[in-house]
Amino acid sequence: MPDHDLPGRSRPVGFGNRFLLYLELVRMEFVNNLAYRSSYFTGIFNYTIQIGAYFFLWDAIYSGRRAIGGLNKEEMITYVIVAWVARSFYFSNLDRRVAVEIRDGKIALELIRPYSYQMVKYARASGEAFFRILFFAVPAGTAIYFIRPFGLPPDWQAGLLFLLAVTGGFVINSQISMIAGFCAFFTQSTSGIFRAKRVIMDLFSGLLLPISFYPGWARDIIKLFPFQTVSYMPNLIYLGKITGGAVLHVILLQLFWVAFLGLVSVLFWRFAVKHVVIQGG
Amino acid sequence: MALIEARGLTKEFRIFRRREGVMGAFRDLFQRDYTTLRAVDGIDFVVAEGEMVGYIGANGAGKSTTIKMLTGILVPTAGSVNVNGFIPYKEREKYTRGIGVVFGQRSQLWWDIAVIESFKLLRRIYNVSQEEFKARLKKFDDILEFGSFLHLPVRKLSLGQRMRCDLTAALLHNPAILFLDEPTIGLDVLGKAKIREFLKEINSESKTTVILTTHDLGDIEALCPRVAIIDKGKMLYDGSVDNLYAQWGHDKMEDIVKKIYEGCKPEQYCMIENWGDTHA
Amino acid sequence: MSKQSGFRQDAANHIIIFFHYMAQYIKTKMAYRADFFIYVFSDLLQQSVNLVFILVIFTKVPAIKGWTRDQILFIYGFFLIPFGLYSGFLNHLFDVPEKYVLEGELDRVLLRPLNAWFQVVVETMNPELLIGTLTGIVIMVYSGNAMGLVPTWWDFPLTLVLVFGATMIYAGVYTFLASLGFWTEGNMGLMPMVYNLSNYGRYPMTIYRGPVRFILTWVLPFAFAGFYPAAILMHRYEYIGYALLTPVIGILSFVFAYRFWVAGIRRYRGTGS
Numbered sequence: 013m014p015d016h017d018l019p020g021r022s023r024p025v026g027f028g029n030r031f032l033l034y035l036e037l038v039r040m041e042f043v044n045n046l047a048y049r050s051s052y053f054t055g056i057f058n059y060t061i062q063i064g065a066y067f068f069l070w071d072a073i074y075s076g077r078r079a080i081g082g083l084n085k086e087e088m089i090t091y092v093i094v095a096w097v098a099r100s101f102y103f104s105n106l107d108r109r110v111a112v113e114i115r116d117g118k119i120a121l122e123l124i125r126p127y128s129y130q131m132v133k134y135a136r137a138s139g140e141a142f143f144r145i146l147f148f149a150v151p152a153g154t155a156i157y158f159i160r161p162f163g164l165p166p167d168w169q170a171g172l173l174f175l176l177a178v179t180g181g182f183v184i185n186s187q188i189s190m191i192a193g194f195c196a197f198f199t200q201s202t203s204g205i206f207r208a209k210r211v212i213m214d215l216f217s218g219l220l221l222p223i224s225f226y227p228g229w230a231r232d233i234i235k236l237f238p239f240q241t242v243s244y245m246p247n248l249i250y251l252g253k254i255t256g257g258a259v260l261h262v263i264l265l266q267l268f269w270v271a272f273l274g275l276v277s278v279l280f281w282r283f284a285v286k287h288v289v290i291q292g293g
Numbered sequence: 294m295a296l297i298e299a300r301g302l303t304k305e306f307r308i309f310r311r312r313e314g315v316m317g318a319f320r321d322l323f324q325r326d327y328t329t330l331r332a333v334d335g336i337d338f339v340v341a342e343g344e345m346v347g348y349i350g351a352n353g354a355g356k357s358t359t360i361k362m363l364t365g366i367l368v369p370t371a372g373s374v375n376v377n378g379f380i381p382y383k384e385r386e387k388y389t390r391g392i393g394v395v396f397g398q399r400s401q402l403w404w405d406i407a408v409i410e411s412f413k414l415l416r417r418i419y420n421v422s423q424e425e426f427k428a429r430l431k432k433f434d435d436i437l438e439f440g441s442f443l444h445l446p447v448r449k450l451s452l453g454q455r456m457r458c459d460l461t462a463a464l465l466h467n468p469a470i471l472f473l474d475e476p477t478i479g480l481d482v483l484g485k486a487k488i489r490e491f492l493k494e495i496n497s498e499s500k501t502t503v504i505l506t507t508h509d510l511g512d513i514e515a516l517c518p519r520v521a522i523i524d525k526g527k528m529l530y531d532g533s534v535d536n537l538y539a540q541w542g543h544d545k546m547e548d549i550v551k552k553i554y555e556g557c558k559p560e561q562y563c564m565i566e567n568w569g570d571t572h573a
Numbered sequence: 574m575s576k577q578s579g580f581r582q583d584a585a586n587h588i589i590i591f592f593h594y595m596a597q598y599i600k601t602k603m604a605y606r607a608d609f610f611i612y613v614f615s616d617l618l619q620q621s622v623n624l625v626f627i628l629v630i631f632t633k634v635p636a637i638k639g640w641t642r643d644q645i646l647f648i649y650g651f652f653l654i655p656f657g658l659y660s661g662f663l664n665h666l667f668d669v670p671e672k673y674v675l676e677g678e679l680d681r682v683l684l685r686p687l688n689a690w691f692q693v694v695v696e697t698m699n700p701e702l703l704i705g706t707l708t709g710i711v712i713m714v715y716s717g718n719a720m721g722l723v724p725t726w727w728d729f730p731l732t733l734v735l736v737f738g739a740t741m742i743y744a745g746v747y748t749f750l751a752s753l754g755f756w757t758e759g760n761m762g763l764m765p766m767v768y769n770l771s772n773y774g775r776y777p778m779t780i781y782r783g784p785v786r787f788i789l790t791w792v793l794p795f796a797f798a799g800f801y802p803a804a805i806l807m808h809r810y811e812y813i814g815y816a817l818l819t820p821v822i823g824i825l826s827f828v829f830a831y832r833f834w835v836a837g838i839r840r841y842r843g844t845g846s
Contacts, residue, residue: 199611
């Protein structure tokens with residue numbers, strides 16, 4: 013019998029096995045989410061109400077006007093709906109979960125396990141995202157389409173590129189959440205930080221207002237941050253306002269931010285782990 | 294009149310059973326599967342003033358449910374209950390002034406504030422006069438020795454320290470009855486000894502009636518002349534500890550209780566049973 | 574002793590205890606001062622989202638369905654006053670289904686000789702969020718000034734009555750939702766939904782279609798927590814009938830919800846279901 017098959021002794025983990033572990037976590041999180049029966053119905057309503065609020069508002073704002081900030085009324089309404097439906101996919105509680113594990117000292121346990129803490133969290137977030145696509149985004153989008161038809165992408169390429177860009181948005185949003193969660197190493201209650209994060213995301217990702225509405229100086233500042241690649245840019249791809257080479261530019265920009273934020277969170281993690289070891293959890 | 298008098302006390306719960314797996318979760322969305330559980334099944338329980346009664350039973354036997362009915366949290370499905378001159382569930386706000394309760398598994402103190410602040414808040418809630426409050430704190434501190442951590446928030450306390458504070462909190466308003474649900478759970482030998490000593494003192498000095506549930510038979514041996522044993526909601530034994538030993542012969546209490554949980558009867562009963570079902 | 578004076582003493586007792594809880598709350602918060610100020614600051618930041626939204630929109634358009642920037646700001650300012658009171662004291666009725674019912678914290682509450690609803694409120698309050706009320710007053714004064722509004726003497730007592738009514742609407746709606754937790758045994762996720770809907774109240778009802786306006790007026794009456802009272806305070810008297818209904822609706826919804834709460838407690842303790 014080969015040595016590494018002895019019971020109770022774990023084998024050195026290869027990349028393939030590691031990947032299977034993460035895949036299993038994705039599946040597990042998906043099933044976990046299914047268990048929360050109540051959120052099925054209410055989650056969709058919730059988003060419908062949010063979208064409804066902005067629908068009425070934009071409808072009133074556009075009354076008697078053709079185009080504001082480069083978008084006409086129909087485009088604006090499509091923008092709002094797509095932005096919120098996409099958010100129902102990329103949103104996650106990653107920040108809160110990480111913070112709770114840090115506060116309860118569970119993070120010390122995670123350090124003795126043979127996997128990457130961050131990858132486990134991303135895997136679970138992905139599982140949740142799959143759940144959200146199937147049970148929030150698609151049904152909510154469909155329901156809203158029946159209530160109030162909105163514009164579809166100009167062609168299938170735009171639709172596909174939009175999905176790609178939203179996936180990029182998901183990764184970037186998760187990374188930002190992870191970094192926000194790590195703040196729990198340094199402050200007792202993180203609710204303030206999470207709220208601040210939410211405000212920044214709402215305003216600077218383009219969820220509430222297309223970035224083109226802001227005055228020039230504000231746009232120049234927003235350009236320096238990754239936020240607008242989460243919502244604003246994917247939405248413009250959907251609307252066919254960003255096409256051709258410019259799409260490639262968006263994807264590259266996202267890749268840049270993924271790499272940058274990945275580096276930041278790894279460094280942050282290393283620093284924080286030292287902090288945990290010193291503090292003893 | 295007895296201080297606690299419960300007759301035919303019964304409590305039923307309706308339990309929602311989750312189905313397994315993905316498909317099960319889907320089905321739960323539309324149709325729920327309920328079962329009825331009789332947690333406490335027609336028990337009689339009478340306690341006189343100043344008694345100290347141990348209430349034991351396996352996990353899920355119905356101990357906590359009984360305590361919750363006696364303390365007025367839960368309303369019985371059937372049966373009557375009268376404690377300290379009140380029907381506990383009817384005049385909750387008045388009734389709870391006269392009792393103290395400690396749940397070993399869950400602190401009653403405020404998590405984030407210093408222990409002494411919790412005590413002061415409780416003083417207000419129960420309208421205890423400043424002199425009484427000070428005198429009682431002093432008296433309790435003599436045995437429980439919480440002086441050194443009185444100014445720490447509860448979340449920073451060890452389990453033993455927390456339990457000592459919880460006990461104090463439950464007794465600040467000098468209740469007639471003290472209910473303890475597993476007060477020594479998870480404590481070390483010294484911690485247990487300290488709590489037992491304290492309970493004895495309280496019982497003999499203030500004539501406080503004590504009802505305690507526990508899994509540690511050492512608590513019973515050290516404290517309770519009387520023991521009640523419950524299993525699957527039914528009262529299996531209620532009487533003096535001495536009598537328990539006498540019935541079962543000279544045995545260790547642990548063995549006796551084990552046998553009772555397993556459904557055995559004392560030898561003399563078994564013999565009678567062999568002759569036919571003539572005894573009541 | 575008569576029942577009347579017993580009740581009065583009981584109420585006085587609850588008020589005294591309220592202040593003791595408040596003192597404890599401040600003490601704990603002061604132990605983590607930095608976190609506390611971040612939290613308060615982030616609340617201000619959150620309010621600023623709506624402000625930014627309004628201000629940015631009005632750089633692009635002069636009016637929304639006839640409502641000017643200052644009028645929209647004025648409504649938003651009024652909206653924030655009862656909203657701050659709600660956030661400070663009633664927001665965490667949110668916790669009832671999970672924390673109190675499912676995890677059994679309510680046992681502890683029921684063991685104390687105080688009203689259960691009162692205990693939940695004082696245990697979970699975040700009075701620092703009253704800062705929203707302050708922000709609201711500032712916005713109201715600023716925008717009222719900007720549109721040249723001259724307040725009459727009765728505007729001030731009227732404001733108090735309207736704020737009281739609007740706060741009672743929040744108390745009613747959220748007490749009702751919290752009480753649902755006694756039946757659902759867990760969080761239904763209704764609260765965020767209603768919370769989002771309550772935000773509809775901060776814009777003029779004229780931007781909504783008929784059914785939505787109906788719901789906001791007669792079903793989940795958040796129109797009374799923002800637009801209707803604000804309209805009368807900026808002397809737009811076409812909504813006076815609605816505005817004066819505010820305290821009535823508030824009291825009615827709270828009384829109804831509180832009865833529902835009592836029924837929920839009864840269910841929790843296992844009497845009838």
